[in-house]
Amino acid sequence: MGGKLKNMTIIGPTCKNVPWEQKPKGTHDIVWRYSKNPIVGRDAIPCSNSIFNSAVVPFKDGFAGVFRCDSKSRRMQLHTGFSPDGIHWKLEHDPVTFQCKDPEIGVFDQGYDPRAVWLDDRFYITWCNVYHGYTIGIAYTYDFKTYHQMENAFVPYNRNGVLFPRKIKDKYVMLNRPSDTGHTPFGDIFYSQSPDLIHWGCHRHVMSPGPGWQSTKIGPGPVPIETKEGWLLFYHGVLTSCNGFVYSMGAALLDLDEPWKVRYRTVPYLLSPQTLYECVGDVPNVVFPCASLQDAASGRIAIYYGAADTVLGLAFTYVDELIDFIKKNSKHWI
């Protein structure tokens, strides 16, 4: 299953150089880790305390990204990075600065957990933006050099703003997760629509927490992947243990035309903190996916995730095997 040269499940472009490593022999896992994780260490640039929940996209002959770097003064900043192969990254030492005509919006304080997507004719970046509280910032760039900041999507408090890669019924659409001022002990995923990426409304509920690993809160991860079977959404789910939050990753299939309708959703997690770099760090026991790269021709998917709020990891899956698993391991509590 998977790995066929003529896979037609993903609706989207090919990405021949998608990072890839074969599934280790003997594993039953649907998602497996890159053996040389972490791919970006906490000290990859001089100012960084930690580099983790980050966004990557195909760019020119290779890849570009916007990385969450918390500095040694513990400010949450975004840094641009470039890579020829999606694995070896060179990050800018200075944080991203945004251009904005409106000085009220253009004052960047702090930002984190970016997502990036090619939409229409440019790359859009969304992130958790600090503007009198946490909300969703949006900017666009053509070249990952100049970034133009737009209006924040919502009033605080909201996190995990994730744009879809195309309009649906003539509207731009974004998944998001309303939250609170702190570490938010609750959280459902919502779907919001906009005619212009500035005014957001027509909100729809997508899904609530579920049993076990996703019982406290959930939030959308990478940009949804369009497939013949629906929008494939990786998401994080949080369990509250006696030792604090534990962040794992699952996946759902959303209806293609009405994506707030969940068709299938994993009962077991796909990835949970189990390696040393996921269990030990500034915030132990966290896997937090924010980006994926996929190749429609082969069905290969590479998932980028923050590990223990400290380093960046990479994991892999095959779209057909994954969709089959989601369908067989879904339950009707959705």
Ligand code: BMA
């Ligand atoms: C969430 C966000 C993420 C972080 C996670 C675990 O609320 O702040 O950036 O990875 O908590 O600390």
